[in-house]
Structures are given as structure tokens and as C-alpha cells.
Amino acid sequence: MRSMFKDHLDFLKQHRKIIIANYDDLIFGNTEIAMESSAVKNKTMMVDEAIKAFQSNLEALQLFDRVVVSTEPLASMVRLFNPDADVQVSPNFLPNSMIALHKELSFHERFRYNNTIGYFAGTLSHNRDFPIVEPVLHRILMENPELNLIVVGPVKLPRSLSALPNVTVTGVRPFQQLPGLMAACSTAIAPLENSTFNRCKSRVKFLEAALTGVRLVSSPIPDMQAIGEPHLILADTHDDWYSALSEPPVFAAFRPQAKTNFDRIAMGQDVSGFEILGNLA
Template identity: 55%
Template sequence: MSETGRVEDPLQDPSVRYRCYHPAEALVAEGHDCTVVAAATFYENPLLKHDVYVFHRPNMARANFASVLAGLRKLGATLIADYDDLIFGDEELALVSSAVKNGTLTEEKAIVAFKSNLAGLRQFDKVTVSTEPLAARAREFNPDAQVCCAPNVIPESILSIQRANQTPFLKRSATNIGYFAGTRSHDKDFPIVEAALHRVLCENPHFNLLVVGPVVMPRSLAALPNVNTAPVVNFLRLPSLMSMCSSVIAPLEASKFNDCKSRVKFLEAAIGGCRLIASPIPDMQAIGEDRLTLATSTDDWYEALSAPLAPEARIELAKRNFAFLENTSYNDALKSLAGLK
């Protein structure tokens, strides 16, 4: 069950895909019965047939929240809260959230939202999260809970298609760079790499930058002839679009909020067979520098962007990274917490 705003089509919500649909697919393949439902639908007409309920981003402000949880506990169900972003906590954390920095929420509304989400977290004694820093935050604010890290993964349904199409190994120009922003929440992140990108693209007019999504383009880059933009695409089309690039970038502003973010950009890059150059958030560091390139300073970004991988080296990296996707499981932690092992 997910607190998604896309009630009619929750599959289009990236957070719901990674935290609900992907693990559900793997569980169904093992013989379990799984249902994915939006919170707005679930609380109006709760499903009472399951043994385990995973509440993705539970919010105490939801009508019937407390009564539904009480009813499920009375039936003996196992209840788990799940998080893939730092959306709970005190005022300090609320004020550094991307929603505040990008103007999606006012400071006052963000504080209320974090407080309500925190109250929701404290209703659970079992919690799954997408990263270790997020696990530490969950333990900080709910110290009596059993917290497990269940990293984001790519399901076999997607892997099989890209495996059959050989997407990671498709030929592409070594000098094509991509930036794929699914939402406007990255407006504060792009400036981190702006100076390095501008220098690289000016010094190397045969390099090309493709920016996909609703991110605001800095004027210095938008004016360059070797920069192209495209609107956000359906997630099913993303791998083929990324396969046009040899390198993709994932800059993130340093903050307590971003420290808790996950490896999704690496997963997407690996499906497309791209080298990822990323800010060194902990979950990217956990992947390992043999699979991606971490950039801390403007000089780091410049050096990485100026040195594209040779085609043979990119293919070898793509093989390693695709194998990593095939061998990473979300459900080990979830099944352990739910008592399914």
C-alpha cells in the first residue's frame, strides 16, 4: 500500500515501482499472493485477506489510519512501514528537504508533513528502508523498531527485456553525455555540475549533452549548440533513450536529506549500459567505484567528463553492472522481517 498521488495509475510513480511493484513481482514469482494498492483506495475499502502488509510512506493524517492498523493487528497480520526518502523527522530535517528547496512545499507545510509522517512511522515496530543512512534515521526516531535495509533493485521482467534486446551493449558515441531528471526536484542539483559541463562542452565541441526531464536548464548550457533537451519519457522507454549515451550524470547537493537517497540513478544507468558519474552519497559509495565514478568537486566532475570510456572499456563495465543487477535482491530483507523465510 503506497501513499502515492497517482491513484489512477500508481505504476507511473517511480517510488511505487521500486518499493511496491518490483518486490511484489519477485514475491509472486516465488508463489506468494501480492496486491499493490494506493492508500486512498486502501483506507476506503481495506483488503483483509493478507498475512503481511507493507505500508509505503505511511501518513498518520490519512483518514482511518489508526483504525485500519488496529483492525489488521487484531487479525494477526504483520505490519511493516517502508521508506525510500527522508520524509519524517524534526523541523530541521523538514527544512532541508527537496520539497522545501524546490518550492513544492512551504516551510510550514513541510514541517507539518514531516510531523505527520513521523507519527506514522512510530505506529510500526517493523520498518524497511532503501539505504543505510535512512535506516539510521528510522532507528533514531523509532528506536524500538526492527529496521532492515532493502535496497532498490531492477525486477526480472525489465532485466529480461533489456537482456534480450542487448540494450547495455548497443553501440553509441563515447562522447555522448546524458542527464535524466524524472522530476523538477533536481533543480538545485544541476548547478553542482554546471561549470564543469560548460567547460567540457566548450573545449570539446564534438561532445554532446542530452538533458531529459523537467529540470531547469542553466542559461550557460542552454545556449550551447551541442546541448539538446527532451521531455520526460515513460519509464519503459528510458533504457532505449539512455542507450544513446555512454556516460550519464547524477549530481546531488550535499544535505542530510540527499544523504538518505538511493542508488536508483545507478540502476537506470546500468540497464542502459552507461557509465555513471555521481555525487558521493552513501548508497552510491556502497555500490563501489569499480562500477561507477564518484565526483566530489568541480575538478572531479571536469576530469571524469573530459575522459570518456573507450568502447571496449564501457562494454566491460556494462557487463559487470548488469551482472550486479541480476544478483541483487530486495526481498531477502523483506522476507526476513516478515517471517517469510
């Protein structure tokens, strides 16, 4: 925990200020949780560094009596380590400014062929996630050369996949280009390794897909299960992934669902019907 952090909190509390901690990822906990973090698994942080960071964040968390998190599993982890805190769940949603921009761009209405699958990885942390679906992708791309895979981001692909003629790897691209790249795909995938860290993750990939009219196939983390089908496809086993990706629906068939997904997030609701407390400007 940073020097003087507790002193600053105590000062604010003495002046009757409301102090709220906000978490979107599992970044606190004991040694076991730190060892399971994506930073350790993907070797972007040394083990001792991760343990120290998670312990420091845990000490900071325990100073708060009000906490807001983005998912129910993350709320459970906060209650485990700070049982006296008032914990509220506020699911991720999109600001009005972004909704307005995408209404004007109308990416969700753009026609696209049903032969392009997109994988959009924001960080190296997904290097342990992609192998969940890699064997299936290799199989369907070999079976059907007319299918294409585009991979955006720093994730590392095995040579057996990246060398295929129907695979395009763009590397890291500016965030502003993401909507246009997604709108060129009929399907986006969000494979996640089964771990405590990933089970706490939120529905951001669904929000991105809904903005751009893309059918999303995702691992069944709880925040995606809360959205449920038909808004997205949940895939747990290799058979699930193969069934979802080997014969993607034509865009005309998915278009009504794409419009429904966009309209729901544009109204400030998650698609399970829960009213989100006010879009941000």
C-alpha cells in the first residue's frame, strides 16, 4: 500500500466525505489468488511481485467500508476479504456519448458476409485464454478454406494457425479502429480459461459486440451467463465451440438479434432486463 494512503483516507473520513472503492478486476487477495492471476500465468509479472501487489491491494481494500464492483463473483471476493463492507454491483454499461456515436455510425446495421471470425485481444493476458479455442479454430479453418480468422492484439498464435492462408494477424491497433474491424466480422469470440480471475471478469466483450452488430461466442463466465442466449452463444467444451463456429448463420438471420442487442444497451439496460442506474454522459 502506498505511503500516506491510509492517512489521506482517514483525513477524508474525518471531514465526512463518502469514500468508495471501485473494482472491475480481481487485483487483490492472498498468495493463492495472486498465483492464479493472469499476470503470473502470462509471465508479465514475477511471482513475488504479484504476491506483493495483491497483498498491498488487499490491505487497501480493507480500509474501505463501501465498495462498488462490476460483477457478482467480484462482489463475493470483496465480501470474503472485507466482510463488513457495503458491497454493491454495478454492471458495466456504455456512456451516452459512445451510444450516440455508434447510432450515427450504424456499424450494427452494416452488412457483412458470414465467413469472418474475429478475435480481439486487448493485452498479453489472453495468451493463456486463446488455447481454449485454438484446436477448434484450426480444424474449422482447415475444413472450410472460405472461413477467415482475423486476430487483433498482442496475443501469440501457434505457427500451425498463423501460417494458414485464411488467418490474418494485425497485431496491436489503435482503439479507435476497433469498431470498424469488428464490423467486418460476422462472429467475435471471447475464450477464457477457467480461473478465479476470469470468473470475476465482466461483460465488456459483449458490449463491444453489441455496438457493432457482431454475434459473440464466449466462454461461460458468470457475467456472460447473466446475459444469456439468444443474445450471445455460450461455449464451454470443444464441441460447443465447433458447433458455434463451423457453420455461422448468415447475417440476414442474425440481423434482428443484432438490432435487439444494440437497442437494449442503447436504452441503458443490460439484456437480461436489469435497469442500469443512469448512463454516464
